[in-house]
Amino acid sequence: MHSAPYVRFVPLLFGAALSVLAMSAAFADDALLVDRTGDGSIACLAFGDSITFGIGGSDEGGGYPALLSSYVGVPVTNAGIPGERLLPEGVDRLPGAVAGSGADVVIVLEGSNDAPQVVSSESIKHGYQRAVNVIRTLGRQPVLGALLPTCCEHASLLPIVQSYGDVGRFVAAQNDIPVVDFYRAWMNTCGGAAECELFNIPEGLHPNDVGYEVMAQTAAAALLGIDIFSPGGAEALESALGLLPGDVIVKPDPA
Secondary structure (H helix, E strand, C coil): CCCCCCCCCCCCCCCCCCCHHHHHHHCCCCCCCCCCCCCCCCCEEEEECHHHHCCCCCCCCCHHHHHHHHHHCCCEEEEECCCCCHHHHHHHHHHHHHHCCCCCEEEEECCCCCHHHCCCHHHHHHHHHHHHHHHHHCCCEEEEEECCCCCHHHHHHHHHHHHHHHHHHHHHHHHCCCEEEHHHHHHHHHCCCCCCCCECCCCCCCECHHHHHHHHHHHHHHHCCCCCCCCCHHHHHHHHHCCCCCCCCCCCCCC
């Protein structure tokens, strides 16, 4: 597996401070990075728990949102709170977090802490729908993240997080909004290995630095309207961000 680029360099396309008009012209037609708040800038909010916060990586409090920001060249606020569940804390916190931000796009990645409580998929579905409704009501673009798989010491949670991922994809389809499919990226990049090299092992719940790179690359592709899982997806993302061949380590869907 290609080693992750730990020393971040500024993407060639977005390294300079660009106007909203220039940025909009640079992005694909279906890119999500659009000024929806009318403040003349583009920003994102990553909302979630310890996996969003960055536990397990060398940059706790930065996590995948900091890497994502360096890739796409716009501010990405890390609104991850370790230990938080989607229900009830997450959905209760979300309105204030979104309203108090200048974010145009909000990525929601919650549910990992609901899984040990075996919260029903139906309840999770209602929670995701509430999140989508809140974000839309506040005039922002909602994006749902599909939960990472688990392994090793947390292998027992795998069927539950799989079901939550299916629920998230269903809610996204029902609302015609994008999914950042972290689960799919994980499975493709790990090749289905039981002890995935993107995790801290033996814990098997939080990503390591390479795992957070995979998350950031997957999210960047979604925000830029690139299908990272297509045969040429990695190359398309590298081209869009001015990266070197092999810098994108997310693998396409198996042939």
